[in-house]
Amino acid sequence: MATAADMTFFYRQAYSMQDGKIAQMLYQGGHRIKQIGKILHPGSCMPATSDALLLQAREVDYHLGEKKILDRVDLQVHAGEIVTIIGPNGAGKSTLIKVLLGIHRHPGGDIWLRPRIRLGYVPQHLPIDPVMPLTVARFMSLGPSRPDGNAVHAALELTGVQHLERAQVHRLSGGEFKRMVLARAILGQPDLLILDEPVQGVDYAGELNLYRLIGTLRDRFGWGVLLVSHDLHIVMSATDRVVCLNHHVCCTGKPEQVSNHPGFIELFGDQVVKSLALYQHHHQCDDPVGHVHGSMKPSAPSSPSS
Amino acid sequence: MSDILLLSWFAGVGMALVSGPLGCFVVWRRMAYFGDTMAHGALLGVAMGMMFHINLTLGVVLVSSLIALILLLLRRQHALGSDTLLGILSHSALSLGLVVLGFMSQIRIDLLGYLFGDILAVSPIDILGIYLGDALVLTILAKLWHPLLLMTVHEDIARAEGVAVDRIQLIFMLLIALVIAMTMKVVGVLLVTSMLIIPAATARNLAHSPEAMALLGSVNGMLAVSLGLAASYHWDTPAGPAIVVAAMTLFIISLPASQWTRWKQAPRSPKS
Numbered sequence: 299m300a301t302a303a304d305m306t307f308f309y310r311q312a313y314s315m316q317d318g319k320i321a322q323m324l325y326q327g328g329h330r331i332k333q334i335g336k337i338l339h340p341g342s343c344m345p346a347t348s349d350a351l352l353l354q355a356r357e358v359d360y361h362l363g364e365k366k367i368l369d370r371v372d373l374q375v376h377a378g379e380i381v382t383i384i385g386p387n388g389a390g391k392s393t394l395i396k397v398l399l400g401i402h403r404h405p406g407g408d409i410w411l412r413p414r415i416r417l418g419y420v421p422q423h424l425p426i427d428p429v430m431p432l433t434v435a436r437f438m439s440l441g442p443s444r445p446d447g448n449a450v451h452a453a454l455e456l457t458g459v460q461h462l463e464r465a466q467v468h469r470l471s472g473g474e475f476k477r478m479v480l481a482r483a484i485l486g487q488p489d490l491l492i493l494d495e496p497v498q499g500v501d502y503a504g505e506l507n508l509y510r511l512i513g514t515l516r517d518r519f520g521w522g523v524l525l526v527s528h529d530l531h532i533v534m535s536a537t538d539r540v541v542c543l544n545h546h547v548c549c550t551g552k553p554e555q556v557s558n559h560p561g562f563i564e565l566f567g568d569q570v571v572k573s574l575a576l577y578q579h580h581h582q583c584d585d586p587v588g589h590v591h592g593s594m595k596p597s598a599p600s601s602p603s604s
Numbered sequence: 605m606s607d608i609l610l611l612s613w614f615a616g617v618g619m620a621l622v623s624g625p626l627g628c629f630v631v632w633r634r635m636a637y638f639g640d641t642m643a644h645g646a647l648l649g650v651a652m653g654m655m656f657h658i659n660l661t662l663g664v665v666l667v668s669s670l671i672a673l674i675l676l677l678l679r680r681q682h683a684l685g686s687d688t689l690l691g692i693l694s695h696s697a698l699s700l701g702l703v704v705l706g707f708m709s710q711i712r713i714d715l716l717g718y719l720f721g722d723i724l725a726v727s728p729i730d731i732l733g734i735y736l737g738d739a740l741v742l743t744i745l746a747k748l749w750h751p752l753l754l755m756t757v758h759e760d761i762a763r764a765e766g767v768a769v770d771r772i773q774l775i776f777m778l779l780i781a782l783v784i785a786m787t788m789k790v791v792g793v794l795l796v797t798s799m800l801i802i803p804a805a806t807a808r809n810l811a812h813s814p815e816a817m818a819l820l821g822s823v824n825g826m827l828a829v830s831l832g833l834a835a836s837y838h839w840d841t842p843a844g845p846a847i848v849v850a851a852m853t854l855f856i857i858s859l860p861a862s863q864w865t866r867w868k869q870a871p872r873s874p875k876s
Contacts, residue, residue: 399764419764426757430632431811441754441765466812 350376352412352490352522353398359406360390360397367393368405369546375490375522380513382525382533385543386565391526392422394543395494398524411490418488420479422495422526428468435463438482445485453481457511473504480508484515490522491515497529505529509536530570608724612843613833615726618734619790619799620825622741622783625818627800627825628807629776632756632814636801637687638675641694642777643784643796645671647701650718654711655704661733661785668781671697676777698793721792721844723833730789737786741779748772753814790829791844799825802851809855809862824854 353375360368367390375381383391396402398409399419411417426432438450454460457477462470470478476496483491496512497505509532516523527533533540534553542548548561556562630639646664653663671693678689705713714722745752755762755769763769780800787796807820831854832847 396760399760401760401763417764419761421758421760424758424761427632429634429808430757430814431808431817432757432814433812436813437757440750440757441762442750442767443765444750 350378352377352415353524354410355394355398355407356410357407358394358397358409360393360402362393367545368397370407371543371547373398373541373547375524377489377522378516378520379538380516380523380525380536381539381541382527382537383541383543384527384530384533385548387528389544391528391543392494395492395524395526399492415490416486416488418483418486418491420476420483420491420493420496422498424475424479426467426475428466432467433463434459434465434467434470434478437467437478438485440482443486449485453485454478456484456515457481473500473508476500476504476508477511480511487519488521490524492524494526495528496525497527497532505532512536530566609833609837611726611728611731612723613829614731615723615734616790616829616833616847617826618731618738619783619787620803620822620829621738622745622822623787623799624803624807624820624822624825625745626741626779626783627804628814628818628821629752629756630780630797630800631804631808635780636797637690637694638672639780639784639800640797641675641690641697642668642672642780643788643793644694644701645697646784646788646793646796647718648697648704649701649785651701651704651708654708654713664785664788665778665781667697668784669778672777672781717792718788719792719794720842721788721790721795721847723790723843723847724836726789734786734789737782741782744775744779748775752776791847795844795848798848798851799828802848802855803828806851806855806858809858824851828854 351374353373355371355373357370357372358368359366359370371390371394373381373383373394383394385391393402397405399417426437434454435447435450438453439445451460451463454463457480459474459477459481462474462478467475467478476498480493480496483493491512493512497508500508512523512525513536515521525533525537534557537553539551540553540556541550542556542559542562542565544565548565549556549559551559630636645668649664649667650660651663652658652667653660656663675689675693678684678693679686702715705715717725751762751767752772754765755767755772759769783800784793784796787799791799803824804817804821806824807817811817811820828847828851831850833843835841835850836843836846
């Protein structure tokens with residue numbers, strides 16, 4: 299979640315840029331103040347739908363020691379769009395998120411964020427140590443910005459855990475915990491919600507629920523959502539665009555396009571792709587028995603082409 | 605006699621004021637052994653201070669901070685585990701301090717006083733120093749409280765929200781060094797960490813919020829100082845260790861209370 303202190307900077311930066319007739323702001327990995335590198339001229343990199351564009355990464359490289367974690371990654375997220383990054387373990391999904399958020403610094407390439415954008419972030423791991431006494435309400439108000447109680451309550455209500463406001467954080471179940479963290483991320487009314495494996499440690503029903511909730515939030519507020527996940531089944535049914543990452547972007551597009559892409563099949567293997575087809579079949583037919591020995595999914599074009 | 609006792613009490617309370625909240629962060633960030641290592645370095649700081657004729661408190665702060673810095677650097681680059689590195693630095697610093705002090709045979713120092721504290725020998729000037737240190741540490745801590753708390757809960761979220769994590773971590777270490785220098789007089793380098801940890805741990809058993817825990821940490825520390833000094837006066841025991849024993853007693857008393865809190869906070873079934 300992007301807080302007031304963080305955002306005031308964005309405000310200032312955006313205004314000063316606009317004075318110079320340059321409406322876009324570029325920052326390079328986290329050094330939002332000092333490291334504003336090249337400034338793109340209006341229109342030079344913007345697609346036609348530029349007012350809806352929230353985030354654009356171009357040829358982003360990131361090294362960890364000798365190892366190249368990210369290799370010329372391109373990524374765009376627009377308002378009202380759910381973009382999911384999928385890829386095997388160690389593909390650099392979380393690293394990409396952290397580079398975009400400025401947690402990992404000094405990447406190569408360009409990262410552009412819409413001026414005055416508000417970000418909400420749910421990290422992959424959030425271990426809460428019982429050694430710190432912390433209620434859900436206090437967790438929500440952690441950090442330099444001080445949200446008022448009503449806002450906290452409203453955010454908890456949106457994610458369905460408002461009854462836990464006074465509970466101690468370390469006593470929550472996995473699902474409740476994730477919902478609380480999500481509530482904190484949406485507390486600042488983010489333009490872009492960045493969620494790193496938001497359903498990890500949640501059971502299957504809870505997983506579906508959380509994705510549904512994220513979809514609802516997007517529909518209701520028009521936020522852009524950038525997700526990281528390795529659960530292909532749910533990704534395929536709850537995403538507008540999939541970015542398949544294995545250090546570089548293997549393929550990108552609508553779920554049904556991507557699942558037929560040779561790069562995708564190579565990355566996840568034939569078996570996975572087939573089981574995915576079963577799953578889609580299951581959902582589209584909504585047939586309780588017919589999918590058990592299901593053949594190919596109906597939506598798949600008979601001749602694979604991309 | 606009562607004058608000395610009063611002075612000692614003031615010194616101890618001054619120490620407890622800062623060791624409560626700072627000790628909570630030491631406990632939350634799992635830095636107990638880290639603090640111990642810095643405290644052991646304090647003896648080397650005293651020796652260095654005497655050698656180069658600089659203010660001893662300054663010497664302690666400098667050497668403790670230096671050790672903390674070395675530790676952070678080693679931890680980033682070294683294959684050895686943190687605990688091993690801490691062990692190496694901790695015991696080397698203590699031994700180095702003792703060796704350097706041994707070389708200065710012309711100066712008579714009260715080694716036991718440095719190791720276990722000499723609260724009964726505090727001067728009004730010392731007390732002034734402690735309270736000035738209190739004001740400085742508490743002011744900085746109040747300024748850093750919210751970002752420090754957030755980065756203690758989750759460093760990446762703090763970074764994503766624009767908290768200057770590295771800088772705050774450095775300042776926090778300097779604060780610990782300062783508190784060690786202040787606490788050393790009361791309980792000595794070997795027991796300094798106990799006054800950071802035990803009152804905070806006791807507070808954990810009673811508190812429901814980080815702020816309450818910090819406050820209770822201070823209150824526990826003050827209680828321990830008062831009880832310890834009283835015991836020391838009655839039974840003529842060494843004051844520093846008596847204070848630590850008192851703190852430990854309070855911790856033991858707080859254990860059933862934590863059970864009670866736990867029972868009271870047992871998860872209620874959500875109203876639907």
